[in-house]
Amino acid sequence: MAEEFPFEISPMFEGERIRKDGMHVELSGPKSKGYELVRATPMDEVEDGKFTLIGPDLSEMEEGSRHPFAMIYKIAGELVEEDLESIVERRNHDFQNYIQGLMHLNQRYDVWIRVSKDAVAKGLTSFEPIAQAVMMLFKNELPFIEKVEAVYVTDLAEIEKEMDNVKAIYKSRDDRTRDLHDEDVDTFYGCSLCQSFAPSNVCVITPDRISLCGAINWFDGRAAAKVDPEGPQFAIPKGDVIDAESGEFSGVNDIAKSLSSGEYDRIKLHSFFEYPHTSCGCFEVVGFYIPEVDGIGWVDRDYAGTAPNGLPFSTMAGQTGGGKQVVGFLGIGINYFRSPKFIQSDGGWDRVVWMPKHLKDRVLSDIPADIADKVATEEDAPDLDSLRSFLTDKEHPIVERWEAEEEPEAEEEAEEEAATFAAPAMMQAAMPMQGMPMMMPPSSGTGGVKIILKNAKVSIDKVIIQKKE
Ligand code: SF4
Numbered sequence: 001m002a003e004e005f006p007f008e009i010s011p012m013f014e015g016e017r018i019r020k021d022g023m024h025v026e027l028s029g030p031k032s033k034g035y036e037l038v039r040a041t042p043m044d045e046v047e048d049g050k051f052t053l054i055g056p057d058l059s060e061m062e063e064g065s066r067h068p069f070a071m072i073y074k075i076a077g078e079l080v081e082e083d084l085e086s087i088v089e090r091r092n093h094d095f096q097n098y099i100q101g102l103m104h105l106n107q108r109y110d111v112w113i114r115v116s117k118d119a120v121a122k123g124l125t126s127f128e129p130i131a132q133a134v135m136m137l138f139k140n141e142l143p144f145i146e147k148v149e150a151v152y153v154t155d156l157a158e159i160e161k162e163m164d165n166v167k168a169i170y171k172s173r174d175d176r177t178r179d180l181h182d183e184d185v186d187t188f189y190g191c192s193l194c195q196s197f198a199p200s201n202v203c204v205i206t207p208d209r210i211s212l213c214g215a216i217n218w219f220d221g222r223a224a225a226k227v228d229p230e231g232p233q234f235a236i237p238k239g240d241v242i243d244a245e246s247g248e249f250s251g252v253n254d255i256a257k258s259l260s261s262g263e264y265d266r267i268k269l270h271s272f273f274e275y276p277h278t279s280c281g282c283f284e285v286v287g288f289y290i291p292e293v294d295g296i297g298w299v300d301r302d303y304a305g306t307a308p309n310g311l312p313f314s315t316m317a318g319q320t321g322g323g324k325q326v327v328g329f330l331g332i333g334i335n336y337f338r339s340p341k342f343i344q345s346d347g348g349w350d351r352v353v354w355m356p357k358h359l360k361d362r363v364l365s366d367i368p369a370d371i372a373d374k375v376a377t378e379e380d381a382p383d384l385d386s387l388r389s390f391l392t393d394k395e396h397p398i399v400e401r402w403e404a405e406e407e408p409e410a411e412e413e414a415e416e417e418a419a420t421f422a423a424p425a426m427m428q429a430a431m432p433m434q435g436m437p438m439m440m441p442p443s444s445g446t447g448g449v450k451i452i453l454k455n456a457k458v459s460i461d462k463v464i465i466q467k468k469e
Contacts (some may be wrong), residue, residue: 003135006123008100011110014196018114025061027069027111029105030302033159034069035166036111038089040082041074041149041177048147051131051162055154056116070153070162071131077146079412081319083223087233088142088217094193095137099130108170109163110301127152134298144227174335177217180207182247182269182341188236189221190255198280198323199224200260202267204236204252209269213282214333220299227341246271246345259345264325270339272346276330281332283331283358286318287343291392292384294405295353295398296343303356305378307389337363349375350397354387371397 023348028034061067073089076116087358089107096104105112114126138145153159179208182188184207191211205211216224217232224233237246241250247269257265266275272287279286285300290309299313306312320329330343342348349371357377364372374394381387391398 005099005129006125007102007119007129007133008131010100011098011196012065013100013102014094014097016097016103018116018314021289022116022118023114024063024117024120025058025115026066026300027115027154028266030110030304031064031320032066032068033109033156033163034071034111035109035159036071036089036092036107037166037169038073038075038085038092040080041076043076043147044074046074046147046149049132049135050149051128051135052149052151052153053127053154054158057126057154057155059126060121062119066178067154067158068159069111069167071111072104072151072153073135073138074149075145075147075149077144079144079227080146081223082203083219084144084227086215086220087139087224088145088219089194089227090213091138091142092134094196095141095264096130098137099133102130106282106301107213109166116273127154142228142231146425148202160383169420173220174210174217174338174460176219177207177210178338180218182206182208185218186238188226188238188249188252189216189218189233190236190259191216191221191233192259193232194280194282195259198278198321200263201278201280201323202256202264203260203265203280204255204267204269204277206247206269208339209247209277210333210335210339212279212331212333212336214284214335217335230330235270243268243345246274247341251316262322267325269347270344272343272351273327274345276325276327276338277305278323278325279320279329279331280323281317281331283317283320283429284334284338285332286316286320287330287332289328290353290384290387293353293388293398294401295391295396296336296346296351297354298332298352298357298359299356302358303378305356308354308376308384310383322326334359334363338366349396353391353396368396 019029026459073092085247093104093107096113101124103114132251133146135150138148183290188204188206191205194201194203203211205218207218210217224231225235226411236255237251238249239254240249242248242250252269253266255467256267260300264278264283267277268275285298287298288307288309290297297307299307299316301313303313316329320326320331336342343351349368352375354376357379360375360377367375374396376390380388383469
Protein backbone atom coordinates (compact mmCIF):
# COMPACT_ATOMS: atom_id res chain seq x y z
CA MET A 1 0.00 0.00 0.00
CA ALA A 2 2.71 2.51 0.88
CA GLU A 3 6.13 1.57 -0.41
CA GLU A 4 8.00 4.25 1.52
CA PHE A 5 7.18 2.64 4.85
CA PRO A 6 9.22 -0.24 6.30
CA PHE A 7 5.98 -2.15 6.97
CA GLU A 8 2.77 -3.15 5.26
CA ILE A 9 -0.35 -1.11 6.01
CA SER A 10 -3.72 -2.78 5.70
CA PRO A 11 -6.93 -3.29 7.71
CA MET A 12 -6.20 -7.02 7.49
CA PHE A 13 -3.54 -6.61 10.23
CA GLU A 14 -6.12 -5.28 12.70
CA GLY A 15 -6.53 -8.57 14.50
CA GLU A 16 -2.77 -9.11 14.88
CA ARG A 17 -1.76 -10.02 18.42
CA ILE A 18 1.84 -9.64 19.59
CA ARG A 19 2.62 -11.93 22.50
CA LYS A 20 5.41 -11.31 24.98
CA ASP A 21 7.87 -13.63 23.29
CA GLY A 22 7.30 -11.96 19.91
CA MET A 23 7.56 -8.40 21.14
CA HIS A 24 10.52 -6.09 20.64
CA VAL A 25 9.21 -3.37 22.97
CA GLU A 26 6.12 -2.61 24.96
CA LEU A 27 4.94 0.99 25.14
CA SER A 28 2.68 2.49 27.84
CA GLY A 29 0.25 -0.24 29.03
CA PRO A 30 -0.66 -1.44 32.52
CA LYS A 31 2.94 -1.53 33.76
CA SER A 32 4.00 1.84 32.42
CA LYS A 33 2.49 5.25 31.65
CA GLY A 34 1.24 7.03 28.60
CA TYR A 35 -1.74 8.43 26.73
CA GLU A 36 -3.05 9.37 23.31
CA LEU A 37 -4.56 12.76 22.66
CA VAL A 38 -5.94 14.61 19.66
CA ARG A 39 -6.33 18.38 19.83
CA ALA A 40 -8.26 20.59 17.45
CA THR A 41 -5.78 23.39 16.73
CA PRO A 42 -5.94 26.65 14.74
CA MET A 43 -4.77 26.18 11.17
CA ASP A 44 -1.73 28.46 11.48
CA GLU A 45 -0.43 26.54 14.50
CA VAL A 46 -0.15 23.17 12.73
CA GLU A 47 2.78 22.31 10.49
CA ASP A 48 1.36 19.66 8.21
CA GLY A 49 3.26 16.36 8.36
CA LYS A 50 5.70 17.48 11.04
CA PHE A 51 6.86 14.81 13.52
CA THR A 52 8.57 15.53 16.84
CA LEU A 53 9.94 12.93 19.23
CA ILE A 54 10.66 13.80 22.86
CA GLY A 55 12.80 11.06 24.41
CA PRO A 56 14.62 8.00 23.06
CA ASP A 57 13.69 6.52 19.68
CA LEU A 58 12.90 2.88 18.95
CA SER A 59 16.50 2.18 17.88
CA GLU A 60 17.68 3.11 21.39
CA MET A 61 15.34 0.65 23.11
CA GLU A 62 16.54 -2.80 24.10
CA GLU A 63 14.70 -5.90 22.96
CA GLY A 64 12.13 -6.98 25.54
CA SER A 65 12.05 -3.58 27.30
CA ARG A 66 9.07 -1.49 28.38
CA HIS A 67 8.77 2.29 28.01
CA PRO A 68 6.38 5.16 28.71
CA PHE A 69 4.73 6.43 25.56
CA ALA A 70 2.42 9.31 24.62
CA MET A 71 1.04 10.30 21.22
CA ILE A 72 -0.32 13.79 20.59
CA TYR A 73 -1.84 14.75 17.26
CA LYS A 74 -2.73 18.36 16.42
CA ILE A 75 -5.38 18.54 13.72
CA ALA A 76 -6.69 21.51 11.77
CA GLY A 77 -9.28 22.13 9.08
CA GLU A 78 -12.25 24.30 8.34
CA LEU A 79 -14.65 21.66 9.69
CA VAL A 80 -12.43 20.57 12.58
CA GLU A 81 -13.97 21.30 15.98
CA GLU A 82 -13.34 20.12 19.53
CA ASP A 83 -16.24 17.65 19.36
CA LEU A 84 -14.30 15.69 16.75
CA GLU A 85 -11.21 15.15 18.92
CA SER A 86 -12.47 11.91 20.51
CA ILE A 87 -13.50 10.48 17.17
CA VAL A 88 -10.13 11.13 15.58
CA GLU A 89 -8.40 9.85 18.71
CA ARG A 90 -10.32 6.60 18.45
CA ARG A 91 -9.16 6.18 14.85
CA ASN A 92 -5.54 6.21 16.08
CA HIS A 93 -6.40 2.78 17.49
CA ASP A 94 -7.55 1.55 14.07
CA PHE A 95 -4.78 3.08 12.03
CA GLN A 96 -1.97 1.90 14.28
CA ASN A 97 -3.43 -1.58 14.08
CA TYR A 98 -3.36 -1.36 10.26
CA ILE A 99 0.46 -1.39 10.58
CA GLN A 100 1.93 -4.86 10.38
CA GLY A 101 3.92 -5.60 13.52
CA LEU A 102 2.21 -3.00 15.69
CA MET A 103 -0.48 -3.80 18.24
CA HIS A 104 -2.51 -0.97 19.78
CA LEU A 105 -4.96 -1.75 22.59
CA ASN A 106 -7.32 0.41 24.65
CA GLN A 107 -7.56 4.19 24.63
CA ARG A 108 -6.84 7.46 26.41
CA TYR A 109 -4.40 6.85 29.28
CA ASP A 110 -4.93 3.09 29.13
CA VAL A 111 -3.23 2.75 25.72
CA TRP A 112 -0.99 -0.27 25.41
CA ILE A 113 1.23 -0.79 22.38
CA ARG A 114 3.66 -3.48 21.31
CA VAL A 115 6.11 -3.47 18.41
CA SER A 116 7.02 -6.93 17.17
CA LYS A 117 10.53 -8.35 16.71
CA ASP A 118 9.62 -9.13 13.09
CA ALA A 119 8.78 -5.48 12.38
CA VAL A 120 12.14 -4.35 13.77
CA ALA A 121 13.95 -7.09 11.80
CA LYS A 122 12.28 -5.75 8.65
CA GLY A 123 13.66 -2.26 9.25
CA LEU A 124 11.33 -0.46 11.68
CA THR A 125 13.86 1.38 13.86
CA SER A 126 12.12 4.70 14.46
CA PHE A 127 8.73 5.98 15.59
CA GLU A 128 8.65 8.46 12.74
CA PRO A 129 7.31 6.11 10.02
CA ILE A 130 4.57 5.00 12.43
CA ALA A 131 3.51 8.61 13.03
CA GLN A 132 3.77 9.41 9.30
CA ALA A 133 1.61 6.40 8.40
CA VAL A 134 -1.05 7.38 10.94
CA MET A 135 -1.03 11.00 9.73
CA MET A 136 -1.40 9.80 6.15
CA LEU A 137 -4.37 7.63 7.12
CA PHE A 138 -5.96 10.46 9.12
CA LYS A 139 -5.93 12.69 6.05
CA ASN A 140 -6.99 9.96 3.60
CA GLU A 141 -9.81 8.55 5.70
CA LEU A 142 -11.03 11.67 7.49
CA PRO A 143 -11.12 14.35 4.78
CA PHE A 144 -12.17 17.09 7.20
CA ILE A 145 -8.57 17.00 8.50
CA GLU A 146 -6.61 19.39 6.31
CA LYS A 147 -3.41 19.54 8.38
CA VAL A 148 -1.98 17.21 11.01
CA GLU A 149 1.15 17.22 13.12
CA ALA A 150 2.36 14.50 15.56
CA VAL A 151 4.37 14.63 18.76
CA TYR A 152 5.41 11.32 20.33
CA VAL A 153 6.90 11.25 23.82
CA THR A 154 8.98 8.49 25.40
CA ASP A 155 10.38 10.62 28.21
CA LEU A 156 8.74 9.67 31.52
CA ALA A 157 9.16 13.09 33.18
CA GLU A 158 7.53 14.82 30.22
CA ILE A 159 4.58 12.40 30.28
CA GLU A 160 4.11 12.77 34.03
CA LYS A 161 4.28 16.55 33.73
CA GLU A 162 1.34 16.57 31.31
CA MET A 163 -0.75 13.75 32.76
CA ASP A 164 -3.00 15.90 34.99
CA ASN A 165 -3.74 18.30 32.11
CA VAL A 166 -4.52 15.40 29.81
CA LYS A 167 -6.87 13.78 32.33
CA ALA A 168 -8.61 17.15 32.78
CA ILE A 169 -9.24 17.25 29.01
CA TYR A 170 -10.78 13.76 29.06
CA LYS A 171 -12.89 14.74 32.06
CA SER A 172 -14.19 17.93 30.48
CA ARG A 173 -15.25 15.89 27.42
CA ASP A 174 -17.08 13.43 29.66
CA ASP A 175 -18.73 16.16 31.73
CA ARG A 176 -20.41 17.66 28.69
CA THR A 177 -23.20 15.09 28.69
CA ARG A 178 -24.03 15.47 32.38
CA ASP A 179 -27.03 17.74 31.88
CA LEU A 180 -28.34 15.97 28.82
CA HIS A 181 -30.41 12.78 29.06
CA ASP A 182 -31.86 10.12 26.78
CA GLU A 183 -35.33 11.66 27.01
CA ASP A 184 -34.01 15.06 25.83
CA VAL A 185 -32.98 13.89 22.35
CA ASP A 186 -34.63 12.21 19.34
CA THR A 187 -31.43 10.71 17.98
CA PHE A 188 -28.83 8.37 19.42
CA TYR A 189 -25.59 7.47 17.65
CA GLY A 190 -24.09 4.14 16.68
CA CYS A 191 -20.52 3.09 16.00
CA SER A 192 -19.45 0.11 13.93
CA LEU A 193 -15.68 0.49 14.24
CA CYS A 194 -15.23 -2.66 16.30
CA GLN A 195 -17.19 -4.85 13.90
CA SER A 196 -13.85 -5.62 12.25
CA PHE A 197 -13.14 -8.05 15.10
CA ALA A 198 -16.58 -8.37 16.71
CA PRO A 199 -18.91 -8.61 13.69
CA SER A 200 -22.19 -8.71 15.60
CA ASN A 201 -21.30 -5.86 17.95
CA VAL A 202 -23.82 -3.02 18.09
CA CYS A 203 -22.51 0.04 19.90
CA VAL A 204 -25.22 2.50 20.85
CA ILE A 205 -24.18 5.84 22.31
CA THR A 206 -26.76 7.95 24.12
CA PRO A 207 -26.54 10.98 26.43
CA ASP A 208 -26.91 8.60 29.40
CA ARG A 209 -24.66 5.85 28.05
CA ILE A 210 -21.15 6.60 26.85
CA SER A 211 -19.59 4.07 24.47
CA LEU A 212 -18.17 1.03 26.22
CA CYS A 213 -14.64 1.96 25.10
CA GLY A 214 -15.19 5.21 27.00
CA ALA A 215 -13.87 7.24 24.08
CA ILE A 216 -17.06 8.41 22.37
CA ASN A 217 -19.92 10.29 23.97
CA TRP A 218 -23.18 11.47 22.42
CA PHE A 219 -21.71 14.83 21.32
CA ASP A 220 -18.75 13.08 19.70
CA GLY A 221 -21.08 10.72 17.84
CA ARG A 222 -23.17 13.65 16.63
CA ALA A 223 -20.13 15.59 15.40
CA ALA A 224 -18.71 12.56 13.58
CA ALA A 225 -22.00 11.66 11.91
CA LYS A 226 -22.32 15.28 10.74
CA VAL A 227 -18.92 15.61 9.05
CA ASP A 228 -18.76 12.05 7.72
CA PRO A 229 -22.30 10.64 7.28
CA GLU A 230 -20.94 7.55 5.49
CA GLY A 231 -18.38 6.90 8.25
CA PRO A 232 -18.42 4.42 11.14
CA GLN A 233 -20.43 6.71 13.43
CA PHE A 234 -24.04 7.19 12.37
CA ALA A 235 -27.35 8.52 13.61
CA ILE A 236 -29.93 6.17 15.14
CA PRO A 237 -33.43 7.65 15.21
CA LYS A 238 -34.70 6.77 18.68
CA GLY A 239 -38.16 5.70 17.51
CA ASP A 240 -40.79 4.76 20.07
CA VAL A 241 -40.04 4.27 23.74
CA ILE A 242 -40.82 0.61 24.45
CA ASP A 243 -39.64 0.74 28.07
CA ALA A 244 -38.04 3.85 29.55
CA GLU A 245 -36.79 2.08 32.70
CA SER A 246 -34.66 -0.50 30.90
CA GLY A 247 -33.91 1.82 27.98
CA GLU A 248 -35.61 -0.05 25.15
CA PHE A 249 -36.38 1.90 21.99
CA SER A 250 -37.80 0.74 18.67
CA GLY A 251 -35.11 2.60 16.68
CA VAL A 252 -32.32 0.87 18.63
CA ASN A 253 -33.95 -2.53 18.16
CA ASP A 254 -34.23 -1.91 14.40
CA ILE A 255 -30.54 -1.05 14.16
CA ALA A 256 -29.58 -4.00 16.40
CA LYS A 257 -31.33 -6.34 14.01
CA SER A 258 -29.69 -4.95 10.90
CA LEU A 259 -26.18 -4.43 12.34
CA SER A 260 -26.01 -7.84 13.98
CA SER A 261 -27.33 -9.57 10.83
CA GLY A 262 -30.36 -10.66 12.78
CA GLU A 263 -28.46 -12.17 15.71
CA TYR A 264 -30.17 -9.72 18.10
CA ASP A 265 -33.39 -7.86 17.72
CA ARG A 266 -33.62 -6.24 21.14
CA ILE A 267 -31.24 -4.17 23.24
CA LYS A 268 -32.07 -2.71 26.62
CA LEU A 269 -29.55 0.05 27.18
CA HIS A 270 -29.83 0.22 30.96
CA SER A 271 -30.28 -3.45 31.74
CA PHE A 272 -27.67 -5.90 33.00
CA PHE A 273 -29.63 -9.13 32.74
CA GLU A 274 -32.18 -8.79 29.99
CA TYR A 275 -31.16 -8.10 26.39
CA PRO A 276 -28.04 -6.25 27.55
CA HIS A 277 -25.88 -4.10 25.29
CA THR A 278 -23.34 -6.16 23.36
CA SER A 279 -19.67 -6.09 24.43
CA CYS A 280 -17.03 -6.02 21.70
CA GLY A 281 -13.87 -6.25 23.81
CA CYS A 282 -12.83 -2.58 24.12
CA PHE A 283 -14.78 -1.99 27.35
CA GLU A 284 -13.03 -0.18 30.17
CA VAL A 285 -14.81 -2.20 32.86
CA VAL A 286 -16.52 -5.59 33.02
CA GLY A 287 -19.54 -6.17 35.21
CA PHE A 288 -20.05 -9.71 36.48
CA TYR A 289 -22.96 -11.31 38.25
CA ILE A 290 -22.11 -12.95 41.58
CA PRO A 291 -24.86 -15.52 42.11
CA GLU A 292 -23.77 -16.36 45.67
CA VAL A 293 -24.85 -12.89 46.80
CA ASP A 294 -27.21 -12.06 43.93
CA GLY A 295 -25.19 -8.90 43.30
CA ILE A 296 -23.02 -7.39 40.59
CA GLY A 297 -19.29 -6.74 40.77
CA TRP A 298 -17.20 -4.56 38.44
CA VAL A 299 -13.55 -4.92 37.53
CA ASP A 300 -11.39 -2.72 35.31
CA ARG A 301 -8.27 -3.26 33.23
CA ASP A 302 -5.94 -1.78 35.83
CA TYR A 303 -6.89 -4.30 38.52
CA ALA A 304 -4.22 -6.97 38.61
CA GLY A 305 -5.77 -9.18 41.29
CA THR A 306 -8.72 -11.53 41.26
CA ALA A 307 -12.31 -10.60 42.02
CA PRO A 308 -14.20 -12.43 44.80
CA ASN A 309 -15.32 -15.04 42.24
CA GLY A 310 -11.66 -16.02 41.88
CA LEU A 311 -11.29 -14.62 38.35
CA PRO A 312 -9.04 -11.81 37.07
CA PHE A 313 -10.15 -9.12 34.62
CA SER A 314 -8.51 -10.89 31.68
CA THR A 315 -10.53 -14.08 32.14
CA MET A 316 -13.81 -12.29 32.50
CA ALA A 317 -12.98 -9.97 29.58
CA GLY A 318 -12.42 -13.07 27.46
CA GLN A 319 -15.88 -14.34 28.39
CA THR A 320 -17.53 -10.99 27.74
CA GLY A 321 -16.09 -9.80 24.43
CA GLY A 322 -16.80 -10.80 20.85
CA GLY A 323 -19.85 -8.64 20.22
CA LYS A 324 -22.28 -10.88 22.09
CA GLN A 325 -25.11 -10.29 24.50
CA VAL A 326 -23.70 -12.30 27.38
CA VAL A 327 -26.17 -12.55 30.22
CA GLY A 328 -24.23 -12.26 33.48
CA PHE A 329 -21.43 -10.08 32.07
CA LEU A 330 -21.47 -6.54 30.70
CA GLY A 331 -18.75 -4.32 29.29
CA ILE A 332 -19.10 -0.59 29.98
CA GLY A 333 -17.19 2.69 29.78
CA ILE A 334 -16.20 4.12 33.17
CA ASN A 335 -18.33 7.18 32.61
CA TYR A 336 -21.46 5.02 32.60
CA PHE A 337 -21.05 4.75 36.38
CA ARG A 338 -21.90 8.46 36.39
CA SER A 339 -25.14 7.98 34.49
CA PRO A 340 -28.37 8.52 36.42
CA LYS A 341 -29.67 5.51 34.48
CA PHE A 342 -26.80 3.18 35.39
CA ILE A 343 -28.27 -0.38 35.12
CA GLN A 344 -31.44 1.10 36.55
CA SER A 345 -33.71 -1.75 35.49
CA ASP A 346 -31.69 -4.16 37.68
CA GLY A 347 -31.52 -2.01 40.78
CA GLY A 348 -28.77 0.44 39.81
CA TRP A 349 -26.22 1.02 42.57
CA ASP A 350 -28.31 -1.01 45.04
CA ARG A 351 -27.26 -4.11 43.08
CA VAL A 352 -23.51 -3.26 43.12
CA VAL A 353 -21.58 -5.22 45.74
CA TRP A 354 -17.90 -5.12 44.79
CA MET A 355 -15.30 -3.02 42.90
CA PRO A 356 -11.50 -2.67 43.07
CA LYS A 357 -10.59 0.14 45.47
CA HIS A 358 -8.90 2.35 42.89
CA LEU A 359 -11.96 2.14 40.62
CA LYS A 360 -14.33 2.86 43.49
CA ASP A 361 -12.21 5.87 44.50
CA ARG A 362 -12.28 7.12 40.93
CA VAL A 363 -16.08 7.20 40.75
CA LEU A 364 -16.79 7.73 44.46
CA SER A 365 -18.43 11.13 44.04
CA ASP A 366 -20.98 9.51 41.70
CA ILE A 367 -21.93 6.63 44.00
CA PRO A 368 -25.07 7.52 45.98
CA ALA A 369 -23.98 8.51 49.48
CA ASP A 370 -26.20 5.92 51.18
CA ILE A 371 -24.56 3.02 49.32
CA ALA A 372 -20.94 4.18 48.96
CA ASP A 373 -19.54 2.53 52.10
CA LYS A 374 -21.57 -0.64 51.47
CA VAL A 375 -19.78 -1.49 48.23
CA ALA A 376 -16.87 -3.78 49.11
CA THR A 377 -13.38 -3.61 47.64
CA GLU A 378 -10.55 -6.14 47.60
CA GLU A 379 -9.50 -4.76 50.98
CA ASP A 380 -12.88 -5.59 52.52
CA ALA A 381 -13.74 -8.76 50.66
CA PRO A 382 -11.17 -10.73 48.68
CA ASP A 383 -13.43 -13.79 48.43
CA LEU A 384 -17.07 -14.81 48.53
CA ASP A 385 -17.28 -15.62 52.24
CA SER A 386 -15.85 -12.29 53.29
CA LEU A 387 -18.05 -10.54 50.73
CA ARG A 388 -21.19 -12.07 52.19
CA SER A 389 -20.12 -11.10 55.72
CA PHE A 390 -19.24 -7.56 54.63
CA LEU A 391 -22.60 -7.04 52.93
CA THR A 392 -24.42 -8.41 55.98
CA ASP A 393 -22.47 -6.23 58.41
CA LYS A 394 -22.99 -3.13 56.30
CA GLU A 395 -26.71 -3.88 55.78
CA HIS A 396 -26.29 -3.59 52.02
CA PRO A 397 -29.72 -3.40 50.30
CA ILE A 398 -28.90 -6.69 48.59
CA VAL A 399 -29.39 -8.41 51.97
CA GLU A 400 -33.10 -7.62 51.75
CA ARG A 401 -33.21 -9.56 48.50
CA TRP A 402 -31.70 -12.59 50.26
CA GLU A 403 -34.29 -12.34 53.00
CA ALA A 404 -37.12 -12.05 50.48
CA GLU A 405 -35.81 -15.10 48.61
CA GLU A 406 -35.67 -17.10 51.82
CA GLU A 407 -39.38 -16.60 52.58
CA PRO A 408 -41.37 -19.83 52.11
CA GLU A 409 -43.72 -18.56 49.42
CA ALA A 410 -40.72 -17.40 47.41
CA GLU A 411 -39.28 -20.92 47.48
CA GLU A 412 -42.08 -22.25 45.30
CA GLU A 413 -41.46 -19.48 42.80
CA ALA A 414 -37.77 -20.24 42.82
CA GLU A 415 -38.49 -23.86 41.87
CA GLU A 416 -40.67 -22.73 39.02
CA GLU A 417 -38.05 -20.30 37.88
CA ALA A 418 -35.40 -22.99 38.00
CA ALA A 419 -37.58 -25.14 35.79
CA THR A 420 -38.20 -22.36 33.27
CA PHE A 421 -34.59 -21.16 33.41
CA ALA A 422 -35.19 -17.46 34.08
CA ALA A 423 -31.82 -15.80 33.59
CA PRO A 424 -30.40 -14.76 36.99
CA ALA A 425 -31.95 -17.75 38.79
CA MET A 426 -30.50 -20.08 36.20
CA MET A 427 -27.07 -18.69 36.82
CA GLN A 428 -27.39 -19.23 40.54
CA ALA A 429 -27.78 -22.89 39.86
CA ALA A 430 -25.45 -23.30 36.99
CA MET A 431 -22.53 -20.90 37.14
CA PRO A 432 -21.47 -20.26 40.67
CA MET A 433 -17.83 -21.01 39.86
CA GLN A 434 -16.27 -21.23 36.47
CA GLY A 435 -19.10 -22.43 34.28
CA MET A 436 -18.86 -19.61 31.75
CA PRO A 437 -19.58 -18.26 29.29
CA MET A 438 -23.26 -18.66 28.83
CA MET A 439 -25.23 -16.82 26.21
CA MET A 440 -28.91 -17.08 26.71
CA PRO A 441 -31.72 -14.90 25.44
CA PRO A 442 -34.18 -14.33 28.26
CA SER A 443 -37.25 -16.50 28.27
CA SER A 444 -40.27 -14.92 26.72
CA GLY A 445 -42.46 -16.64 29.29
CA THR A 446 -44.71 -18.03 26.58
CA GLY A 447 -43.27 -21.48 26.23
CA GLY A 448 -40.18 -22.56 24.37
CA VAL A 449 -36.71 -22.28 25.83
CA LYS A 450 -33.47 -21.70 23.93
CA ILE A 451 -30.23 -22.33 25.76
CA ILE A 452 -26.83 -21.98 24.14
CA LEU A 453 -23.85 -23.08 26.20
CA LYS A 454 -20.44 -22.50 24.63
CA ASN A 455 -17.28 -23.98 26.14
CA ALA A 456 -19.19 -24.32 29.37
CA LYS A 457 -18.39 -26.45 32.38
CA VAL A 458 -21.62 -27.03 34.23
CA SER A 459 -21.94 -29.12 37.36
CA ILE A 460 -25.33 -29.55 38.94
CA ASP A 461 -26.08 -31.92 41.84
CA LYS A 462 -29.76 -32.18 41.12
CA VAL A 463 -32.25 -30.84 38.59
CA ILE A 464 -35.99 -30.82 39.26
CA ILE A 465 -38.22 -30.21 36.28
CA GLN A 466 -41.88 -29.85 37.10
CA LYS A 467 -44.78 -29.53 34.77
CA LYS A 468 -46.40 -26.13 35.21
CA GLU A 469 -50.06 -26.71 36.14
S1 SF4 B 1 -16.22 0.24 21.45
FE1 SF4 B 1 -18.01 0.90 20.29
S2 SF4 B 1 -17.89 3.12 20.25
FE2 SF4 B 1 -15.86 2.38 20.84
S3 SF4 B 1 -14.76 2.25 18.90
FE3 SF4 B 1 -15.65 0.23 19.28
S4 SF4 B 1 -17.61 0.24 18.19
FE4 SF4 B 1 -16.93 2.37 18.37
